[in-house]
Amino acid sequence: MKAVRIHEFGGPEVLRVEDQPRPDPAPGEVLVRVEAASVNPVDYKMRNGGYIPERALPVTLGRDVAGAIEAVAGETSGFKAGDAVYAMLARDRGGYVEYVAVKAADCARKPERLDFIQAAAVPLAALTAWQGLFDHGRLAAGQRVLIHGASGGVGHFAVQFAKARGATVFATCSQEDVAFVRGLGADEVIDYHAERFEDRAHDIDLVYDLVAGETQDRSWTVLKDGGVMVSTLKEPDKAKAEAKRARGVHYMAQPNGGQLAEIARLIDDGKVTPVIAAVFTLADAAKAERKLENEHVRGKIVLEVARG
Ligand SMILES: NC(=O)c1ccc[n+]([C@@H]2O[C@H](COP(=O)([O-])OP(=O)(O)OC[C@H]3O[C@@H](n4cnc5c(N)ncnc54)[C@H](OP(=O)(O)O)[C@@H]3O)[C@@H](O)[C@H]2O)c1
Numbered sequence: 001m002k003a004v005r006i007h008e009f010g011g012p013e014v015l016r017v018e019d020q021p022r023p024d025p026a027p028g029e030v031l032v033r034v035e036a037a038s039v040n041p042v043d044y045k046m047r048n049g050g051y052i053p054e055r056a057l058p059v060t061l062g063r064d065v066a067g068a069i070e071a072v073a074g075e076t077s078g079f080k081a082g083d084a085v086y087a088m089l090a091r092d093r094g095g096y097v098e099y100v101a102v103k104a105a106d107c108a109r110k111p112e113r114l115d116f117i118q119a120a121a122v123p124l125a126a127l128t129a130w131q132g133l134f135d136h137g138r139l140a141a142g143q144r145v146l147i148h149g150a151s152g153g154v155g156h157f158a159v160q161f162a163k164a165r166g167a168t169v170f171a172t173c174s175q176e177d178v179a180f181v182r183g184l185g186a187d188e189v190i191d192y193h194a195e196r197f198e199d200r201a202h203d204i205d206l207v208y209d210l211v212a213g214e215t216q217d218r219s220w221t222v223l224k225d226g227g228v229m230v231s232t233l234k235e236p237d238k239a240k241a242e243a244k245r246a247r248g249v250h251y252m253a254q255p256n257g258g259q260l261a262e263i264a265r266l267i268d269d270g271k272v273t274p275v276i277a278a279v280f281t282l283a284d285a286a287k288a289e290r291k292l293e294n295e296h297v298r299g300k301i302v303l304e305v306a307r308g
Pocket residue numbers: 040041042045124125128148149150151152153154155172173174177192210211215231232233251252253254292295296297299
């Protein structure tokens with residue numbers, strides 16, 4: 001089968017399309033015939049030398065897949081061959097492939113409303129938003145949330161989840177995405193190049209930070225006393241959190257089939273829709289990563305895994 005792997009760290013040119021043996025699922029795993037995979041910042045960060053040591057190379061990149069189950073091994077929570085599923089992969093396997101073995105517990109049935117390309121756009125970004133807002137941020141109906149980076153892969157899910165939960169959503173993005181983010185349901189959309197979010201957002205219960213740097217630092221002023229600052233990128237400053245009697249959380253998203261099933265229900269109910277910025281072939285994974293890393297992207301980039 002085809003797999004896109006790296007043998008060294010570097011730019012997109014280090015991605016190689018190679019022939020690899022098809023994996024055998026271990027007990028409790030399903031073998032997925034991948035129809036589509038998606039690209040996340042973690043893929044190019046890993047390719048650039050982040051997250052894994054050099055001795056771990058070669059590795060297959062990619063953390064999201066959607067496809068049909070080809071085979072199962074042992075007890076797989078009712079999943080059977082032929083089921084259409086989607087999953088966020090654990091860090092020890094890659095999704096830019098034709099077949100991948102996935103723990104059944106990490107899979108959920110693909111939302112019926114979505115095709116495989118749309119479904120592949122969901123798992124890592126949506127689980128990141130879900131876990132950040134609800135597990136770590138404990139966002140509740142009626143609360144006010146400020147989402148920084150609202151037009152990107154994670155942010156566009158976060159806006160929709162927060163609205164579906166009944167929160168009031170303040171969101172920051174570039175001017176060209178203001179209408180898009182408003183269309184996702186945000187109540188107040190702030191163009192971060194032209195305006196200071198501090199002038200529009202206040203008494204925020206939860207700051208959801210997908211940007212870090214000075215954006216995170218400045219966000220303490222809009223947070224309520226006793227609020228929460230959750231970041232995917234940087235541990236919030238402990239002294240500043242203490243001064244506000246706030247909680248600060250930095251976390252790494254984890255695969256979770258149960259949460260993906262809940263997310264599928266929201267998608268099938270029409271409350272959440274993934275947005276696809278571009279689709280590339282598996283062989284063009286390098287172009288896809290180059291685009292995500294260097295260009296302005298609205299929503300998600302997906303790889304269609306065509307078999308010859
Ligand atoms: N810890 C984890 O488990 C985890 C999981 C997923 C993602 N992440 C990280 O979280 C970040 C977001 O992920 P993603 O997939 O959503 O990335 P993405 O699709 O590249 O989106 C990032 C967004 O941030 C916006 N942005 C940049 N600077 C901004 C600013 N100062 N204010 C407001 N928005 C700004 C960008 O918009 P413009 O192009 O308009 O600037 C872009 O839409 C990435 O760094 C990623 O590595 C971490």
